[in-house]
Amino acid sequence: MGDIRRRGAVALGVGALVAPLTIAATATPAQAASCTATTGPYQKQVERFLGRTVDGKQSSGDCSAIRSFQTKHGITPNIGYAGPVTWGVMDLMNRQKAVGKNPNKDGKCPTNKGRIACVNLTLQLSWVQDGKKLVHGPVPVRTGRDKYETRTGLKKIYWRDIDHVSNLYDVPMPYSQFFDGGQAFHSVGLSMWNPPGSHGCVNMTTKDAKKYWSLLKNGDDVFVYGRKPGT
Template sequence: MGDIRRRGVVALGVTALVTPLTLALTSAPAQAASCTTQAGPYQKQVEKFLGRPMDGKQSAADCKAIKAFQDKHGITPDIGYAGSVTWGVMDLMNKQKAVGDKPNKDGKCPTNKGRIACVNLSLQLSWIQDGNKLVYGPVPVRTGRKGFVTRTGLKKIYWRDIDHVSSLYNVSMPYSQFFDGGQAFHSVGLSMWNPPGSHGCVNMTTATAKKYWSLLKNGDDVYVYGRKPGT
């Protein structure tokens, strides 16, 4: 692999339209139509999330709303079926929202390290704190999928490359900040709930990656903990 730039190659999550949380997909009815008429096993939950009437019955309007959500986040098949993948994403969003502005309420991310970037794999959230003070976040992130999990533990940012390009996958990885071999924070042009996840990096929106770039530097600590559902 040679120099540090080659060693810094990371695996960007590709748009392999599978499960965002590597949840098992409830078999959706196969049909040629772009929208299914069948209610899924999570119909009521999905209807509630989308603000639809909670009758547990599929309607054309229900299907249109579910399909739009699936298309936005790269969930397939995008036929408006309320299966486990679609509900899994919505459930995660609900849990992320419930965290509010206290992402380290459980105290699992160290508060004795000064400025540190925390990554909660279980909730797919990241934030930056300084002692007990929340500096930025929490924000949703997209971490490693099954077989390419983001490694847990205490690490340090050791190399930053604002215009990094992966020579392994030939993809742009702006605002890369490497903290564990080839694993890094960097931006992607995908939904943070796009399946199935990265090849180990912590993917972020461009706005978040820029903020992390401005707030962190080489030598700053990174703490990764928890376990992404399905990995």
């Protein structure tokens, strides 16, 4: 890679484990299991979210719909049970949708920095803004799980590698834009709502990671704030 790779390796240090582990630890197939007939504690909420009849009673149709949702987003075990993890994902989706096109309504992401990428850990959303002008987003992201939290604060993109591969785990990290040691924006082939989260990086869909790549450059600010549910 030359000097830039060596400088990056020094800056990454142990943090280089972040993104590779994100993929390797969560890419296992959903567990195969039978559909449950048990009514879950969040049955009514889950039924309402999925557009099912809201009666608070598990049916074969409910179980099939819940199980399909769980499988899509990598929620295990995918047995169609309306439990806290499944409802937590759905509730987050509802709260993300409610933000609309005004993600910085609370004014917590700085508007005096020019172009800046904002990451709201609480809502698992990111966007790019210029001053008070929204440039792109908000888009759903997948940040660090408990004990591997994406670090908060004001940072700067210091290294970009469009075809980055972990030199420790030989795992691809496309469209990597590093902003804090081994923590970076990069794409993954997982649902953005796949629990429990990454090992510190800000995971994005390929589409969004490509857009961020086109909008940002070395030296641009990144501001991370809030707290991811469950951390």
